[in-house]
Amino acid sequence: MEQPENDTITFSLTPKFLISVVLPITFVVGAAVGYFYAQSLSAPEPEAAVSVPEAALPEGDTSSEQTADDSQPDAPQSVADQIEALPRHEINLEELDPILGPEDAPILIIEFSDFECPFCQRHFQEVYPRLQSTYPDQIRYAFLDFPLTGIHPNAFAAAEAALCAFEQDAFWPYHDLLFGGSLGFSRSSYESYANSLGLDAASFATCLDEERYSEEVRSDMELGFDIGVGSTPTFFINGIGLVGAQPFEVFSEIIDYELERVSAEEN
Numbered sequence: 001m002e003q004p005e006n007d008t009i010t011f012s013l014t015p016k017f018l019i020s021v022v023l024p025i026t027f028v029v030g031a032a033v034g035y036f037y038a039q040s041l042s043a044p045e046p047e048a049a050v051s052v053p054e055a056a057l058p059e060g061d062t063s064s065e066q067t068a069d070d071s072q073p074d075a076p077q078s079v080a081d082q083i084e085a086l087p088r089h090e091i092n093l094e095e096l097d098p099i100l101g102p103e104d105a106p107i108l109i110i111e112f113s114d115f116e117c118p119f120c121q122r123h124f125q126e127v128y129p130r131l132q133s134t135y136p137d138q139i140r141y142a143f144l145d146f147p148l149t150g151i152h153p154n155a156f157a158a159a160e161a162a163l164c165a166f167e168q169d170a171f172w173p174y175h176d177l178l179f180g181g182s183l184g185f186s187r188s189s190y191e192s193y194a195n196s197l198g199l200d201a202a203s204f205a206t207c208l209d210e211e212r213y214s215e216e217v218r219s220d221m222e223l224g225f226d227i228g229v230g231s232t233p234t235f236f237i238n239g240i241g242l243v244g245a246q247p248f249e250v251f252s253e254i255i256d257y258e259l260e261r262v263s264a265e266e267n
Helices: 015-038 079-084 118-126 128-134 155-166 171-180 187-196 201-209 214-226 248-266
Strands: 107-113 139-145 234-237 240-243
Touching: 079 248, 107 118, 107 248, 118 128, 118 171, 128 139, 128 248, 139 155, 139 214, 155 171, 155 187, 155 201, 155 214, 171 187, 187 201, 234 248, 240 248
Parallel strands: 107 139
Antiparallel strands: 107 234, 234 240
16 A cells, blocks of 8 residues: 655745755654664554655744744854765675665765665655766665565565666666556566666576575665664665655755765875
């Protein structure tokens, strides 16, 4: 069952407001949800448990009520200060983690994702291509699996199939086909996607039969739980957490800041 549209973040908010208010709120909410989700993997998960309700994002004045001494609120922080105040997570990638982009790219984006998640698909359709075209040599992009099996029963098998394609150096085109969703999610679909890419059909089928990458998928999930991931998609941009199918402008705000910061450190 797909989550209703009103369970997502409201995209009409300005990027600066999203950075100053939404990022800290959503990551804290995601961490809390991740803990409870980890305790109940075997039970179906209510949709509200893997999203950030709009009610958590005030659309009006977010300042506290003025005190009796009529003191003035602090001056607003710059975008750079807001970003720099956010926590950074150190995430070590492994050999079986699919990575796209140059090794020396100054920006590392790590996506925790679910092939059956409609908001992950939205990111793939609306934001992912713009990131690749706008920052072609500046982004190294890693994809880690976080299948929400309680509400997406096909997501785990789809993640395994994508890693079977990775075994034949075809993860990213296979990733694109899964998110394109033209054939849906089933064993026959996974094999059809592999055939369309010219993969070795027998090897691919054996890989699926053996569930060869089930432990790798679980390992990604455990890593996500350890660093507070509780919903999909969740991103880390040079370690800075960003939750939800955010618009391109929010990504670019952080990426541009990080490019300036890295450049300044190198000079």
